[in-house]
Amino acid sequence: MKVVFMGTPDFAVPTLQSLIDRGHEVIGVVTQPDKARGRGKSVTFSPVKEKAMEYNIPVYQPVKARDPEFVDTLKSLAPDVIVVVAFGQILPKSILDIPPFGCINVHGSLLPKYRGAAPVQWAVINGEKVSGVTTMYMAEGLDTGDMILKEEVPLAEDETGGSLYDKLSKVGARLLIKTLDALENGTGVRTPQDDSQAGEYARMLDKKMGKIDFKAPAAVIERLIRGLNPWPSAYTSLHGKTLKLWKAQVIDKDYEGNVGEIVEITKDCFVVKTGEGALAVKELQLEGKKRMDAGSFLRGYPLKKGEILS
Numbered sequence: 205m206k207v208v209f210m211g212t213p214d215f216a217v218p219t220l221q222s223l224i225d226r227g228h229e230v231i232g233v234v235t236q237p238d239k240a241r242g243r244g245k246s247v248t249f250s251p252v253k254e255k256a257m258e259y260n261i262p263v264y265q266p267v268k269a270r271d272p273e274f275v276d277t278l279k280s281l282a283p284d285v286i287v288v289v290a291f292g293q294i295l296p297k298s299i300l301d302i303p304p305f306g307c308i309n310v311h312g313s314l315l316p317k318y319r320g321a322a323p324v325q326w327a328v329i330n331g332e333k334v335s336g337v338t339t340m341y342m343a344e345g346l347d348t349g350d351m352i353l354k355e356e357v358p359l360a361e362d363e364t365g366g367s368l369y370d371k372l373s374k375v376g377a378r379l380l381i382k383t384l385d386a387l388e389n390g391t392g393v394r395t396p397q398d399d400s401q402a403g404e405y406a407r408m409l410d411k412k413m414g415k416i417d418f419k420a421p422a423a424v425i426e427r428l429i430r431g432l433n434p435w436p437s438a439y440t441s442l443h444g445k446t447l448k449l450w451k452a453q454v455i456d457k458d459y460e461g462n463v464g465e466i467v468e469i470t471k472d473c474f475v476v477k478t479g480e481g482a483l484a485v486k487e488l489q490l491e492g493k494k495r496m497d498a499g500s501f502l503r504g505y506p507l508k509k510g511e512i513l514s
Contacts, residue, residue, distance in 0.1 A: 205305070205384060208283040210234040210269075214251040215324075215369060216289035218377035219310055221255065223287065226381050230261050232281050236292050237265045270296040278302055285387070287380060288342060297344055305387050307342040310376040312369070313406070314338060314354055316397040319347035320406030324372055325365035329431035331423075334358050335368060337376045339383040341394065350394040352383050364433040411436040418464035418513065421480035422454045440464075440513040442490065447513065450495060451487035458482075464513045472499035474507055 206229045209220050223230055233256035238247045249257070256263050266274040269291075275298045278286075285305035288295070290312075300307050313323030315338040320326075327335040336356040343349035355375050359368060386392035414436050416425055429438040429449050439448045459467040459477045468475035473484045489495040490505065 205229065205284040205388065206231050206282070208232045208234065208278065208281055208286045208303075209252075209256075209289075210286060210291040210295075211252045211289040212236045212250045212292045213290050215312065215373045215376075216291075216310075217251050217255050218373050219287065219289045219380050220252060222377040222381050224259055228384070230256075230259075231283060232262045232264055232278075234264045234266070234269070234278075234291070237267055269293045269299060272298075275299055275302075285384065287384075289376065289380075294346065295342060300342055300344070305384075308352070308380070308383060308387075309340050309342045309347075309349065310380050311338045311340060311347060312372045312376065314356065315340065315347060315351055316399065316401050317403040318406045319402055321408040323406040324369045325409055325431045326406040327431075328359065328363055328365050328368060329427050331427050332359060335372065337372050337379050339376075339379055340397075348397060348399075350396050352386065352392050352394065353379055355379050362430070364430045366434045409436055414438045416440045416449065416513075418476060418483075419479040422478040422483045423481070425478060425483055426452050426454050442511075442513055445491040447491070448489040448495075449485055449487075450489060451485075453484040453486060455482040455484050461510070462512065466507060466509055466511045466513070469502065469507055469509060471502070472497070474498060474502065476513055 207223055209223060209230055211220065212235050233252060235250045235252045238249055241248050253263050278299060279302055283303045285303045286307040288307055289310045295307060313327060314336040318326060334356050336354055338354045339352045341349040357371055357375055414432050416438050429452050432438045433450055437448045439446050441447060455475060459482055461467045461477045463477055463479055465477050466474050467477045473486050476483045476485060485498050487497050488501055
């Protein structure tokens with residue numbers, strides 16, 4: 205097939221690689237514009253652009269994909285199919301109607317429950333036992349198109365947003381190839397989504413949502429810590445400095461004291477009282493310091509019972 209691939213982050217790279225390895229003719233890659241990062245404002249390329257350049261595939265970076273000039277460019281490429289993986293822009297009908305095999309999206313969840321920008325992380329935050337990948341025909345609505353194939357992925361007890369992200373990116377790469385095979389041989393079945401099964405929109409992550417409210421149950425906070433690992437991370441404050449929590453364990457025990465209070469200290473962790481139960485902090489990072497296990501932190505940074513994380 206002649207394929208135009210649209211994607212931006214590293215989640216999309218395995219799918220692009222699988223298209224190349226399978227021998228599909230990737231005639232163009234569309235990704236978000238380059239960004240200036242860091243103090244020196246050096247320009248960085250998206251992971252998808254870097255992969256495309258590795259194979260000398262033409263790269264297009266429209267500020268807005270719906271611009272008529274870019275739509276005309278896509279029409280001139282005449283792709284059989286457009287594959288979209290975490291591109292970052294909503295596609296208009298003028299693009300959806302271009303390829304004869306449609307615009308096929310690889311979505312990192314089992315639709316229709318987790319529609320939206322961050323389904324991978326919200327599956328962890330919400331305590332799902334199973335997630336997965338869905339391929340679908342794109343429609344004008346957000347993640348509302350007819351489904352083609354699904355593959356389930358069970359979540360480990362210590363699953364993080366990052367580890368699930370990596371798993372699903374690999375599953376998505378395999379599932380996309382199966383989907384294109386099904387489209388080519390006419391065995392692909394369109395399954396409309398049941399809108400009544402759609403859950404809360406999996407909104408985009410931001411740094412503010414990482415602020416820990418210790419009035420919440422320990423189990424809820426622990427899932428937030430895992431879901432926001434590695435970005436944007438869950439955090440609190442210790443002695444006026446930001447303290448990121450990377451790993452914690454739920455303690456099903458009622459302690460005396462106030463929520464947010466350090467109620468127990470051992471050689472390898474410290475325990476914080478929450479609105480329900482408590483949280484044993486196992487891995488952390490104090491502002492200006494490296495990420496480390498709690499035991500190493502405690503050996504170099506004295507804490508006292510009764511101190512409050514705010």
